[in-house]
Amino acid sequence: MTIVAKLIEQTQLNPEKIVIQDKDRAVTSAKFITDIHNVASSLKGKNVLSETNVIIYASNSYAFICTYFAVHLLSARSVVVDPKSETNFLQFIVNKVRPSYIVSSPEELFNSQSNIHKVKNKAENSLIADILFTSGTTGEPKGVALSHQQILDSTLHILSNVGNNETDIELLLMPLSHSFGLGRMRSALYAGTVLVIGYPLNRMKQVFKAIEQHKVTGFGIVPAAWEFILKMSRDKIVEYSSQIQYIELGSAYFSPENKQTMRSWFPETNLVMHYGLTEVSRAIFSRFHHDPHESLGIIDIGTDVRILAPDSSIQGHGIEGEIALRSNWMLSEYLDNPNLTKASFSDGFFKTGDLGLINGKHLYLKGRLKEVINVGGKKVNPQDVESALKKMKFISDCACVAYPDPDMGEVVKAFVVFTEQNMCSEQEIKKYLHDKLPSHMRPQYYENIDSIPKTANGKIQRLKLKSS
């Protein structure tokens, strides 16, 4: 069974069920499958063959969703890209995957003919379904190839944690150009949850209208989106608390304070946050109403977790090391990159590059291995310094990176963004941190900038800061 096979099966069972609500247009299961066949037929006409790569410019549109599954139906591979990506990033992907076709505007693939030839479903579980490129925070893009089986396993894992089902109505707020949005789209459609599209997050008035009009019961958001909702509408979202059955968060740090706020606003809602990366999507889930707010979640559900020492030996409980993960749905290898694949695995476990430890049944994140700053042999997690800095009322955001130093090797450099209303001097910050952090953790250099560069998922792009 693949996801697209499941969608076809749903049509046979209940063709009139609404599966997608595109603003005011309701799409039945039967119409959805017909349109997927329609697009697949067009792609076939453009010589898209089995096991070839099709680049699709993502948008949160009905046409894109049909195209994504049409490529799967042909047993070709969907290479979903964000059209807003930098040109050299897109060019890198084109060179790497040598696509059989590039879909820059999915709408054009809809045939106007009424008698569409059905395309046989050729998707097989072992074949590659998707190739995603991580823009990430470091180095050149990496191609993550996932099979139909891996995507199915991942979907089932998401469903077992989020719990959405055929009675739910989900508002799609995250972009389908990223694995978070794609995962939400797939798990909603797989479970028979009605997927509501056409309401971008940045039009908050429309978003609230959609929640009311379509009786939305769940959604997924990244922490930056939560901040946006708060800034734009303060606590208005609480008005809908009783109808929201689930919220999935993910992809970036979410403070314990924010988790507590969410808990108090949504006392009856299943609030979950995933930890993972494109390579091992949604490995671990934390449940805000049950797990410690500082934890990434419980370790014994679905994913095997190890904490590794620098020599790749396994660390005991309570000892910090690199988090390594193993699950059914993690990548098998990086696309055409055996060296990187070899370096990324240890005894079948994928090495995340994150620092963490296990305490009891919970996993805790302690920092990013590659981001650790080595101050004269003492290791500094930039996040620890950033947490201290963010407690100053003058500072709205900050990021710390390593700065070369002739004596210490590296020292800490802080980039700070001041609040609109207030600024303060470097001396004032130094005075404030004096009794908050040991001397090696205190930044030696400061730079005031307008905003911290971040990926679409809210992760700090430290390389950009280092090269600035």
Place this chain on the structure above:
Amino acid sequence: MNEKRKEVYALIASVLGVNVDVINDELAIGDITEWDSLGHMQIIAALESQMEITLDIEQTLEIEDVEDIIDAVTVSK
């Protein structure tokens, strides 16, 4: 162009880091890459701090393009 409109154009251009020539009444959130959700939050914050206006939730939610911002500033004053 009246002074208030000029002032709003300049503020939006400055917050988004774009040339003021890019700004017109119809320009809306999402039309240019700089005006994303983060840029939108910064515009709202700048309206409150630099133009000293206070927006309630309904007013904030109404703001989707430059004309909405000019309306909000005019009503608030």
